[in-house]
Amino acid sequence: MESYIHFFALKDNPFRITPDVDFFFMSSVHQEALGSLEFLMESEEGFAVIIGEPGTGKTITIRKFISQLPENVEYAYILFPNLSPEEMFRAILEDFGIEIDDTATKNKLFSALREFLIKKRKEGKKIFIIIDEAQNLPVDTLEELRILSNLETDKEKLIQIILLGQPELENKLNSDALRQLKQRITVMSRLNNLTEKELIDYINYRLAKAGNSTVRISNSAYKEIFRYTHGNLRQINQIMERALMAAFVKNKHGIDKEDIIEAANSLGMGKKGDRKSVYFVLVLTAVLTASIFSVYYFLKKPSEPVKKIEKKSSVEKVYVIPNRLNVRLNPDKNSEIVYVLKKGDSLEVLEKKGNWYKIKYKNITGWVNKNFTGPQNE
Known part of the structure; x- marks a missing residue:
């Protein structure tokens, strides 16, 4: 079955939800945030904070920053950080590949991290701790991060910390319990939704990056996208992917206002539609499901048939030893984290x-x- 990727002669999915730095769009606020992080890297300041509502581009901004780091910079990237101080120290050490005994106390974990930082500084390295969704950090863990940031030589900080989070993080930082930490923050950036003009530029930019800058989108369609999404990046991606699918279903290469309304209804963004709209949503969902499989095989082009994979006679299984273990996109400690496993999880x-x-x-x-x-025994 033909997919909309084929139909529009695209080389890639222009509106995938997962962050992809190749599609990073430099709006005014994202440029400011990236510039603030670059300032932090060149300075010896201790803390930077980036605040933004869900879908405003916090994660893709930090990943763009990471992609530009020089070779003398190493970092730990922590996700899902609803962690106690001990769990946080352990997660940081594990991300740097340092093995620690499960029974280690908080003081021992802190000492191990301090020794690691001193060693890296002697090697001429700078170390960053990057914590995404930091609004979930308990207050006592945030306070321990402040204490950690105190580590320094006579001239230089041993560690720099970047916190990314939703507005709840800023509320937490404004509390009396964290007033000392708030005083340490020298870089604070806020990410907002795109303006209507930036939204148009964003859509055209991503289409061009995906290999096609000629998809026709009417002015009324752009206005409708802005009306539904208010310039939120994640919602723009969602509605544009469905709109491309809507045009594909109708066998046309242009997107108009009606396509956006139907796409919004299929995502639950709009009001309940009439019977015709409901029917379209059902058709669109079915085609989208089939298209996902088609796009997968088109882009991945597996060199071996699936049956060969299924013929394995035995499966090796292992279990997770530490409390947390990062799953990475590629076999490299600096590769993107795609999931965080827990102690005891069984893996194939x-x-x-x-x-x-x-x-x-x-x-x-x-x-x-x-x-x-x-090793896991069967």
Whole structure:
């Protein structure tokens, strides 16, 4: 079955939801935030904070920053950080590949991290701790991060910390309990939704990056997109993907106001439609599901048939040893984190490469450091 990727002669999905730095759009607020992070890297300041509502581009901005880091910079990237101080220190150490005994106390974890930072500074390295969704951090963990940021030599900070979070993080930082931490923050950026003009530029930019700058979008369609999304990046991506699908279903290469309304209804953004709109949503959903499989095989082009994979006679399984273990997109400690496993999780080993296992956990696939796993007996 033909997909809309084929239909519009695209080389890639222009509006995927997952952050992709190749599609990073430099709006005025994102440029300011990226510039603030670059200032932090060049300085010896301790803390930076980026605040934004869901879907405003916090994660893609930090990943763009990470993609530009020089070789002398190393970082730990922590997701889902509803962690106690001990769990936070352990997560940071694990992300740097440092093995720590499960029974280690908070003081021992802190000492191990301090020794690591001193060693890296002597090697001429700068170290960043990047914490995404930081509004979930408990107050006592945030306070421990402040104490951690105190570590320095006579001339230089040993560590710099970047917090990214929703507005609740700013509310938390304004509390009396964290007033000392608030005083340490020298870089504070806020990400807002796009303006209507930026929205138009954003859509055209992503279409061009995906290999097609000629998809016709009417002025009324742009206005309708802005009306539904208010310039929120995530919602723009969602509605544009459905609108492209709507045009594909109708066998046309232009997107108009009606396509946007139907796309919004299919996403639950608009008011309940009439019977015709409901029917269209059902058709669109069915075609989208089929298209996902078509796009997957078109882009991935597997060199071996699926049956060969299914013929494996035995499956090697391992379990997670530490409290948390990052699953990465590629076998590299600096690669993107796609999931965080918990202690005891059972993993299917798909492939081995050096100190890395390619694993499958439920519907998640990725790479983990084999040193943090143990063999699982059937």
